[in-house]
Amino acid sequence: MNLKELAEHLGLSQTTVSRALNGFPEVGEKTRRRVAEAAREFHYRPNASARKLATGRAGALGIVFSTGRNLLLDPIFTDFLAGVADGSAGSDTDVLVSSPRGDEAETYRRMARAHSVDAVILSSPLVEDARVPLLQRLRLPCVVHGRTRSTAPCAFLDIDNEEAFRNATGMLADLGHRRIGLINGDPGFTFALHRERGWREALAARGLPAPPALARSAPMTEENGYRLARTLFEAAEPPTALICSSIFAALGAMRAARDSGRAIGRDLSLVAHDDGLAAIRPETLTPALTTTFSSIRAAGARIAEIALALAEGADPAALREVWPVDLVFRGSTMPPPRDAA
Amino acid sequence: MNLKELAEHLGLSQTTVSRALNGFPEVGEKTRRRVAEAAREFHYRPNASARKLATGRAGALGIVFSTGRNLLLDPIFTDFLAGVADGSAGSDTDVLVSSPRGDEAETYRRMARAHSVDAVILSSPLVEDARVPLLQRLRLPCVVHGRTRSTAPCAFLDIDNEEAFRNATGMLADLGHRRIGLINGDPGFTFALHRERGWREALAARGLPAPPALARSAPMTEENGYRLARTLFEAAEPPTALICSSIFAALGAMRAARDSGRAIGRDLSLVAHDDGLAAIRPETLTPALTTTFSSIRAAGARIAEIALALAEGADPAALREVWPVDLVFRGSTMPPPRDAA
DNA sequence: CTGAAAGCGCTTACAG
DNA sequence: CTGAAAGCGCTTACAG
Numbered sequence: 001m002n003l004k005e006l007a008e009h010l011g012l013s014q015t016t017v018s019r020a021l022n023g024f025p026e027v028g029e030k031t032r033r034r035v036a037e038a039a040r041e042f043h044y045r046p047n048a049s050a051r052k053l054a055t056g057r058a059g060a061l062g063i064v065f066s067t068g069r070n071l072l073l074d075p076i077f078t079d080f081l082a083g084v085a086d087g088s089a090g091s092d093t094d095v096l097v098s099s100p101r102g103d104e105a106e107t108y109r110r111m112a113r114a115h116s117v118d119a120v121i122l123s124s125p126l127v128e129d130a131r132v133p134l135l136q137r138l139r140l141p142c143v144v145h146g147r148t149r150s151t152a153p154c155a156f157l158d159i160d161n162e163e164a165f166r167n168a169t170g171m172l173a174d175l176g177h178r179r180i181g182l183i184n185g186d187p188g189f190t191f192a193l194h195r196e197r198g199w200r201e202a203l204a205a206r207g208l209p210a211p212p213a214l215a216r217s218a219p220m221t222e223e224n225g226y227r228l229a230r231t232l233f234e235a236a237e238p239p240t241a242l243i244c245s246s247i248f249a250a251l252g253a254m255r256a257a258r259d260s261g262r263a264i265g266r267d268l269s270l271v272a273h274d275d276g277l278a279a280i281r282p283e284t285l286t287p288a289l290t291t292t293f294s295s296i297r298a299a300g301a302r303i304a305e306i307a308l309a310l311a312e313g314a315d316p317a318a319l320r321e322v323w324p325v326d327l328v329f330r331g332s333t334m335p336p337p338r339d340a341a
Numbered sequence: 342m343n344l345k346e347l348a349e350h351l352g353l354s355q356t357t358v359s360r361a362l363n364g365f366p367e368v369g370e371k372t373r374r375r376v377a378e379a380a381r382e383f384h385y386r387p388n389a390s391a392r393k394l395a396t397g398r399a400g401a402l403g404i405v406f407s408t409g410r411n412l413l414l415d416p417i418f419t420d421f422l423a424g425v426a427d428g429s430a431g432s433d434t435d436v437l438v439s440s441p442r443g444d445e446a447e448t449y450r451r452m453a454r455a456h457s458v459d460a461v462i463l464s465s466p467l468v469e470d471a472r473v474p475l476l477q478r479l480r481l482p483c484v485v486h487g488r489t490r491s492t493a494p495c496a497f498l499d500i501d502n503e504e505a506f507r508n509a510t511g512m513l514a515d516l517g518h519r520r521i522g523l524i525n526g527d528p529g530f531t532f533a534l535h536r537e538r539g540w541r542e543a544l545a546a547r548g549l550p551a552p553p554a555l556a557r558s559a560p561m562t563e564e565n566g567y568r569l570a571r572t573l574f575e576a577a578e579p580p581t582a583l584i585c586s587s588i589f590a591a592l593g594a595m596r597a598a599r600d601s602g603r604a605i606g607r608d609l610s611l612v613a614h615d616d617g618l619a620a621i622r623p624e625t626l627t628p629a630l631t632t633t634f635s636s637i638r639a640a641g642a643r644i645a646e647i648a649l650a651l652a653e654g655a656d657p658a659a660l661r662e663v664w665p666v667d668l669v670f671r672g673s674t675m676p677p678p679r680d681a682a
Numbered sequence: 683c684t685g686a687a688a689g690c691g692c693t694t695a696c697a698g
Numbered sequence: 699c700t701g702a703a704a705g706c707g708c709t710t711a712c713a714g
Contacts, residue, residue, distance in 0.1 A: 002707060013685045018709060028683055045454030049399065050707035052390035053690045060437070065426050075416025075620050085406050085440030094457065096401070096435045099426030113386030116435065223625040248620045251592065255627060258599070279416050279589045284564040286596060343691060354701045359693060369699055391691035394706045 001042045010038055021046070048092075060094040061307045062117035066104050066124075074220075075248075076275045076296050077123070080145070083300020084121065091308055093118070105134055112138035118311035121145065121303055126188045141310035143319065145303055147190050155310055155319035157303050161191050164292040164325035165198030165243060168271045171327065172241045173206045176335040177269060180208075181232045181239035183225055183249050184217040192217055195245055195273075220245055225252025233260050240336035241269035247280050250289060270332040287331035294325045342383045351379055362387070389433075401435040402648045403458035407445050407465075415561075416589075417616045417637050418464070421486070424641020425462065432649055434459070446475055453479035459652035462486065462644055467529045482651035484660065486644055488531050496651055496660035498644050502532045505633040505666035506539030506584060509612045512668065513582040514547045517676040518610060521549075522573045522580035524566055524590050525558040533558055536586055536614075561586055566593025574601050581677035582610035588621050591630060611673040628672035635666045 007017045012035070020027045020035035027035075038044070052059050061084070085095055096117055100107040108131065111117050119141040122131055129148040135141075136152065144156040165182075172180050182199045185192040196215055203210040216231065218224040225244060232239055233256065244250040250272035254264055262268040265287045274282050274291035276298075282289035306319045348358045353372070361368045361376035368376075379385070393400050404425070426436055437458055441448040449472065452458050460482040463472055470489040476482075477493065485497040506523075513521050523540045526533040537556055544551040557572065559565040566585060573580055574597065585591040591613035595605055603609040606628045615623050615632035617639075623630035647660045 003709095004707075014708080015685055015687095015710080016683085019684090022709085026683060031683080043450065043454055045451060046709095047394070047707050048455040048457040049390050049393035050690090051709075053388070053394050053692080054707075054709040056690070056709095058390065060435075065423050075419055075618060078416055078418040078422075081419075081422070081438060082406050082440065085438055089440040089442040094401075094437045094439060096437055097422060097426055098435060099423065099430040101430040109384065110386060113384055114389040116389040221619060222621045226625070251621075259627060277416060278562060280563045280592075284567070286600060344693095345691075355692080356694080356702080357700055360700090363693085367699060372699080387693095388691050391706090392693075394708085395691080395693040397693095397706070 001044050002047065003044075006035075006038060006042060006044050009042075010035060056115075057311070058115050058118045059092060060096045060117045061088060061304065061311070062111050062120045063095065063097045063123065064104060064107050064120070065097060065099045074124075075279070076246075076277055079275065079277060079295075079297045080123065080300040083295075083297035083302075084304045085300075086297070087301035087304025088308060093308060093311070095304070105130070108134055108138060108140065112140045119143065119307040121307055125190050127190050127193055141307070141316065143303055143306045143310060143316075145299065149190070153316055155306050155316040157299055157306060157321045157323070158191075159294045159299070159323045159325050161194035161325070162198040162201075164273070164294075164327070165195040166202045167198075167325075167327045168243050168290075168292050169199045169202035170205070171329070172243070172269055172271065172333065173202060173208060175241075175269065175333065177239075177241040178208055178336075179214065179237060179239040180241045180243065181229075182215040183228045183232075183242060183244045183253060184215060185220050185245045187217045192245065199243065214239060220249045222248050222252040222255075225249030226256045227252070229253040229256035230260070233257075233262075240267075241333070242271070244270070244272040247272050247274055247277060247282060247289075247291075250282075251280070254285075265332050265334050267337055269334055269336070274328075283328075283330060285332075290330045290333040291328045292325050293328050294323060299323070342385050343388065344385075347376075347379060347383060347385050350383075351376060397456075398652070399456050399459045400433060401437045401458045402429055402645065402652070403452050403461045404436065404438045404464065405445060405448050405452075405461075406438060406440045415465075416620070417587075417618055420616065420618060420636075420638045421464065421641040424636075424638035424643075425645045426641075427638070428642035428645025429649060434649060434652070436645070446471070449475055449479060449481065453481045460484065460648040462648055466531050468531050468534055482648070482657065484644055484647045484651060484657075486640065488535075490531070494657055496647050496657040498640055498647060498662045498664070499532075500635045500640070500664045500666050502535035502666070503539040503542075505614070505635075505668070506536040507543045508539075508666075508668045509584050509631075509633050510540045510543035511546070512670070513584070513610055513612065513674065514543060514549060516582075516610065516674065518580075518582040519549055519677075520555065520578060520580040521582045521584065522570075523556040524569045524573075524583060524585045524594060525556060526561050526586045528558045533586065540584065555580060561590045563589050563593040563596075566590030567597045568593070570594040570597035571601070574598075574603075581608075582674070583612070585611070585613040588613050588615055588618060588623060588630075588632075591623075592621070595626075606673050606675050608678055610675055610677070615669075624669075624671060626673075631671045631674040632669045633666050634669050635664060640664070 007014045020032045122144045125144050125146040125148045127149045132152045147158045200210045216228040257268050271290045274293045275296040282291045348355045361373045463485045466487040466489045468490045473493045488499045541551045557569040598609050612631045615634045616637040623632045
């Protein structure tokens with residue numbers, strides 16, 4: 001059943017039916033009701049492509065899987081995407097994911113020229129991220145999950161990584177730790193930069209050294225968490241506390257601690273950033289893990305809303321948010337052992 | 342730049358330009374080259390919505406995040422989706438993910454009536470899955486990742502879960518284990534049913550008992566892996582080997598083993614199913630984990646191809662594949678300890 | 683408050 | 699081998 005048939009059935013014009021369905025104010029109340037009734041009865045749904053062509057809107061938000069960055073490998077992306085899908089479910093806007101064939105830039109160009117999306121969501125931004133100026137040039141509205149260096153005319157939603165890791169580090173220092181290691185994500189990513197900065201500042205504020213050797217980074221897998229923790233433990237003066245940028249790295253660090261005879265909590269304090277992944281809940285581990293927590297799914301939902309607003313022509317400058325991050329204290333953090341202080 | 346402008350610039354009709362661009366055979370070679378050249382020069386891209394409207398194809402594959410099932414919580418979904426995106430990258434078909442607003446069935450109805458997708462991909466199928474008959478009724482082609490009970494007129498790609506777990510169980514039994522526990526996914530899912538069947542058959546084939554108490558199931562999180570393993574260990578005659586349906590559950594089982602003083606490999610043999618998640622590589626754990634392995638990303642890519650074929654009108658009956666699963670032997674599996682036999 | 687008609691940008695019989 | 703024209707199913711000035 002299409003609009004024409006529905007209109008004929010009702011003895012109305014397509015114009016009126018279309019207006020009634022789209023909630024235009026000038027349609028009479030009884031007409032509107034009749035139309036709504038019939039639409040329901042016949043399960044009428046406007047053809048998505050036709051509507052898009054007529055309105056000029058693509059009716060979709062785009063996300064490109066960038067093979068280069070660690071996005072693909074990142075299990076938390078499922079939660080993020082679920083959030084985006086949640087956030088856009090209210091509108092009739094689709095979420096369109098695509099894999100770059102060849103060049104990632106080419107994929108965005110294609111999107112722009114084919115008008116297949118109204119706005120783009122950028123994940124895992126680099127400090128210097130070429131996608132931002134590219135999208136600018138293509139006049140494709142975009143919202144960044146995270147931030148890039150330049151406060152380019154771009155919307156973003158980030159969590160306060162700097163403050164989160166400043167707090168976590170400060171808390172550990174206040175417990176008496178003097179050597180606090182950092183197991184971070186790849187240094188090109190803004191979140192990693194911010195977290196290291198938070199770590200460094202908290203140490204500096206307390207007059208503690210922040211030697212580069214204490215801050216390591218690599219893609220956030222279990223294996224890398226293990227490897228980096230081992231490296232840190234092998235130092236002449238190994239850290240008594242560790243902060244990990246992901247729950248996966250934390251798992252690896254816990255394994256490294258065990259392998260080197262350290263009891264988490266007692267011999268080694270551990271804090272991890274938790275994105276709220278259901279598959280691994282830090283509060284259920286032994287011991288329960290102290291975390292900096294922020295739901296990545298909630299972020300995804302809000303990002304979809306922002307993208308939708310941009311698609312409607314909202315001002316990007318007004319759509320910039322930095323969310324606070326909770327520090328959740330649990331059993332994995334204690335004062336350092338006597339002999340290590 | 343649109344088709345009309347491009348045609349005017351070339352001094353040709355829209356018809357010819359369209360045909361040249363779409364590779365129709367009747368276009369002259371020089372004309373085709375001229376057109377291709379100009380299209381490249383002006384970065385011409387046909388408007389996606391217009392093309393869709395004209396051809397009647399939606400140019401998209403649909404995936405619905407079903408809040409009810411564990412899909413959302415499943416980190417491996419990222420890998421699957423990346424595969425789907427890979428597999429569809431060659432065509433100009435988008436992958437559209439959506440969150441069900443309200444009823445999941447309603448979401449499919451909407452997709453069907455709005456013609457927003459050409460085919461649907463179904464993840465995490467239940468043994469009895471209402472989505473299959475629904476999609477049938479809506480005449481929306483679909484491909485199942487996994488299987489449902491009824492060999493409904495539906496395409497699918499599954500891995501041979503039964504054979505995989507039969508092999509793994511058989512291997513453990515051949516090493517001398519007599520009590521082999523199973524930590525499985527939720528029993529409503531077909532993969533869980535098949536895995537339990539494989540486990541049961543391998544035991545039966547060797548005259549070993551397969552008491553229901555040895556086969557546990559729950560959503561495959563670290564915590565559940567831990568909890569179920571604990572339960573199994575508390576039995577009068579605890580298992581000397583465990584097979585886990587996911588790497589996350591295996592992580593939990595390893596933790597439970599440690600907590601109960603069991604050394605993996607020596608005191609407790611462990612096998613896990615590995616989907617090929619980059620964040621946790623079983624070969625890098627201590628000890629390296631024996632696994633049944635199948636790349637979920639590769640499956641996603643093939644599923645996209647199948648969905649594309651269905652969208653072109655291919656016969657679903659010809660598009661059914663069951664992939665073999667590798668059994669990769671590593672350090673976590675050994676003969677049981679003497680005193681436990 | 684309602685309708686006839688143009689237009690969105692393509693594809694594709696049909697005619698030559 | 700090429701083109702004029704209809705049509706895909708909507709939305710939306712414009713007129714009444």
